[in-house]
Amino acid sequence: MNSFSTKAGSESRLSDLKEGQSGRIVRIGGHGALRRRLLEMGFLKGTQVYVEKYAPLKDPLELIIKGYHISLRVEEATQVILDNVRQELSNGRETN
Amino acid sequence: MAAKQIKIALAGNPNSGKTTIFNSITGTRQKVGNWPGVTVEKKEGQVHKFGYNLKIIDLPGTYSLTPYSIEEIVARDFILDEQPDVVIDIIDASNLERSLYLATQIRELDCKVLFALNMHDVARARGITIDADKMSQLLDVPVVFTVGNKNEGVDVLLEKAVELARSDVQLPRTRRVKYSKDIEKCIENYKDYIENTVGDQLPYNSRWTAIKLLEDDKILQDRIKEKTGLKAPEILEQAEIHRSHIRNFFDEEPEIIFTDERYGFIAGIVKEVMTTSTLQRVDISRNIDLVLTNRFLGFPIFIFFIWAMFQLTFTIGAYPMEWIEDGISSFSGFLATVVPDGLFKDLLIDGIIAGVGAVIVFLPNILILFFCIALFEDTGYMSRAAFLMDKVMHMIGLHGKSFIPMLMGFGCSVPAIMATRTLESEKDRILTILITPFMSCSARLPIYIVLAGTFFPKSAGTVIFSIYIGGIVMAIIMGRLLRSTLLRGMDAPFVMELPPYRVPMLKSLVIHMWDRAKMFLKKMGGIILIGSVIIWFLSSFPKNIDYSKDYIKQIEAEKQTYEKTISMADEDRLLQHKNEHERAIEKLQQEKRIEATEKSYIGQIGKAIEPVFAPLGIDWRGSVALLTGFVAKEIVVSTLGVLYAAGDDESEALKHALKQSGMTPLSALGMMFFVLLYVPCLATVATIRKETFSWGWAIFSVIYSTLLAWITAFVIYQGGMLLGF
Known part of the structure; x- marks a missing residue:
């Protein structure tokens, strides 16, 4: 369905990304309040997400989406499926 | 004659500078309490301006009006049921896209609404320019620039709010938040159906009611059951039919589709009104x-x-x-x-x-x-x-x-x-x-x-x-x-x-x-x-305690003994006697205290x-x-x-x-x-x-x-x- 994918099986979970990586949202899994909340905060299909950093205890993580900073638990980030994952050279601002 | 009162509600995202604007309008004349029945803080303030008594209510900061959290329910119910004369939506200008999500939802409620593009100085520093006139035109809503922490534009904002409250803007407006063709058809369909079935019994405007019921809004469902009684099951059933129609068509939950579409509409607005320069700056x-x-x-x-x-x-x-x-x-x-x-x-x-x-x-x-x-x-x-x-x-x-x-x-x-x-x-x-x-x-x-x-x-x-x-x-x-x-x-x-x-x-x-x-x-x-x-x-x-000893008498006795002792005692032993005497009195008083407490x-x-x-x-x-x-x-x-x-x-x-x-x-x-x-x-x-x-x-x-x-x-x-x- 997604002709843009570069490699086979290149979809990955947001929680698998490392600091400084970004990707494009393919879909949001899960259901109920979390899913709706994520969508309302702008986690829409086709939107770029950049992983700014993980908290010192590796959970939660800080993201940049639509030009603002937001933090999700790793557990919640597993629900966000991305493709086009790549390492950003400088900072995440220009990804969006 | 007492000045007429105008009720103004402030809505906006958390961190949008809403509280700053509220403080700058009301200063210290504010009342902090709770919203009835919940622990969400409610802030109110009164000011006299332009010959009116302005009552400002600070709604809880929310990202949306989907009634998931108490804050969202409180904010929405206030706008729906208390019907403020004007709602001011504070929009973080440096975060336009996300802020507009709440704004479109408020806009859909068909109340008199006014947008404040707050912190536009920050936005400008980030290389963002917003065309307020165009935005005002596209959404059919007055738009004012403000910088809350510098008190810029706040007076204009209030003036516009009063103006809006006094005017008779036509509600519902013709220009509105638009969805894609298929969804619009579904909304229209269902809206007509509701109007024909219960028409005048509807507590809120029919388009909004239709949209919310299609989004499976639990709180509105309850309200409909209350108001329309016997017809409610039929209305809700029809909603479910329309919902499954959307679900089949888009292969996704209807509420997700609505969120997606609202963002789609917002993206259109943002593209029209916002220009971002590639200004390199230090964050x-x-x-x-x-x-x-x-x-x-x-x-x-x-x-x-x-x-x-x-x-x-x-x-x-x-x-x-x-x-x-x-x-x-x-x-x-x-x-x-x-x-x-x-x-x-x-x-x-x-x-x-x-x-x-x-x-x-x-x-x-x-x-x-x-x-x-x-x-x-x-x-x-x-x-x-x-x-x-x-x-x-x-x-x-x-x-x-x-x-x-x-x-x-x-x-x-x-x-x-x-x-x-x-x-x-x-x-x-x-x-x-x-x-x-x-x-x-x-x-x-x-x-x-x-x-x-x-x-x-x-x-x-x-x-x-x-x-x-x-x-x-x-x-x-x-x-x-x-x-x-x-x-x-x-x-x-x-x-x-x-x-x-x-x-x-x-x-x-x-x-x-x-x-x-x-x-x-x-x-x-x-x-x-x-x-x-x-x-x-x-x-x-009780005061009249039955003491086991007569403390008063004993203390008296001790005092008398002491007087007698010192009258006969040597000069150099006076201090010692005095200390002994005080200790004895102290001891008796303490015993009395203990007994008093005990009894x-x-x-x-x-x-x-x-x-x-x-x-x-x-x-x-x-x-x-x-x-x-x-x-x-x-x-x-x-x-x-x-x-x-x-x-x-x-x-x-x-x-x-x-x-x-x-x-x-x-x-x-x-x-x-x-x-x-x-x-x-x-x-x-x-x-x-x-x-x-x-x-x-x-x-x-x-x-x-x-x-x-x-x-x-x-x-x-x-x-x-x-x-x-």
Whole structure:
């Protein structure tokens, strides 16, 4: 369905990304309040997400989406499926 | 003729600068309270302007009006049911796309709405330009630029709001939030159907009702059932049919489709009105976070801030505390000379002033603590603290933000519980309130010092430390337990914005602080006052005690003997006689006091409940002390002092008396844990009742913590005995 994918099986979970990586949202899994909340905060299909950093205890993580900073638990980030994952050279601002 | 009133509601995202604008409009003339029935803070203010009485209501900050959280429900219900004359939506200009999500939802409610593009200076600095005229045109809504913290545009905003309130804008407007063709068809279809079936019975406008029912809005469904009665099942059934139609067509839940489409509509608007220049700039906020949430530095800095907060609170707070103490004691000294002896004087000095005074001395601490908290919140550091601590707090089933209130609990439970207001989920808030009192507050420390110092002279420090740790462990255990039983339920999504750091405004910090102080002072006038009077009454009545000895006669006799002795004594022994005499009188008076307490109502109660405490190795005197500790822990040591016949609170005499009273190290340890775990004080109970909005939780907290305290002390005492300690 997604002709843009570069490699086979290149979809990955947001929680698998490392600091400084970004990707494009393919879909949001899960259901109920979390899913709706994520969508309302702008986690829409086709939107770029950049992983700014993980908290010192590796959970939660800080993201940049639509030009603002937001933090999700790793557990919640597993629900966000991305493709086009790549390492950003400088900072995440220009990804969006 | 009285000026006409205009009701203006402020809506907006958290961190959109809404509160700053509210403060800058209303200044200090604001009333802080709760929305009816919930613990969401409600702020209101009145101003006179343009010949009108403007009533400004600050709605809770939300990202959306989907009724998932209490804040969202409160905000939406207010707009729907209270029908403010104008709604001002504060939009963070530097965050246009996301802010417009709420804006479109408000726009759909078909109220008179006005947009404030706030912080447009920040946006400009980021290279963002917004065409307000175009936006106003596209959405058919007046748009005003503001910079809340510089008071820019606020007057224009109010002027426009008044203008809008007076005008008769046609509602519903023709220009509206548009969805894609298929969805629009579905909405129109269903809207027509509703209009034909129940038409005039609809409480809200039909297009909005249709959209919300298609989004499976539970609250609106209930409202429809109320209003349309018998026709409701049919309406809801039709909604379900339309929903499954959408679901089949798009292969996705309808509410997701609506969210997606709204963002699609927003994207269109943003493209039209916003231009971003490729201005290279330094992102200060991000650079600050390179340090403050750094993998290695984040925690040490966080701990330093917390340490600094406590230092400030307790060292600087100690000075005004002393002044207040001095003030109170000289005031009661003054009253003692002015008011004639009698019952009223006792009530005034020993009851009211002593009781209220014991609590009011914490006012400086509370002010400083809340100033620091406000500083954390207003700069944006609070969400970083939550970011750092979330992993740890999540183990108890709590949100990262719960850390601050719990930490404050080591100082005083009252401000700590008040600080739970920063938590968004009600369950998180109640859970935090229920376990925060296990953080051993500073008022309990003197009790540990006396008991541990007496029974564990060599390892007092270790014992006291382990009691503090015990409190933390108990909080973790009870947190997990309550989370999996009474307060079960979905963990609220963590999803938290990390707003850019901002320079706080002194004005809003002070307003913040003063709000809390007011609440604290109000409580003084209420429950603490009543509690102190009750304890005073119980411990000083009945007056006509049947003493076992005639103390007055004995004291008289002692005085006469003394006179006789010194009249005949040698010059050089005069001092010795005097000392002996004073000691004898003191001893008699003390015996009298003990007997008076023993036979007072509170002593009788102590004796009556002694069987309850006997299995813990605590005698009636300990029981009374614990009972008075219900009012405030500060009283416990002085009660022990009185009952164990030691004049001075922490003197060697008390230690000696405690040792002789049959108390063992084991029962002392049990008693310390009892003190740690049972209700900290009446003020705490009053605060719990106020913050949870229910006597139910307040009473629950009293009962469960006291039970827990008893069981723990029982296990320590009896278990210890079994093990042969």
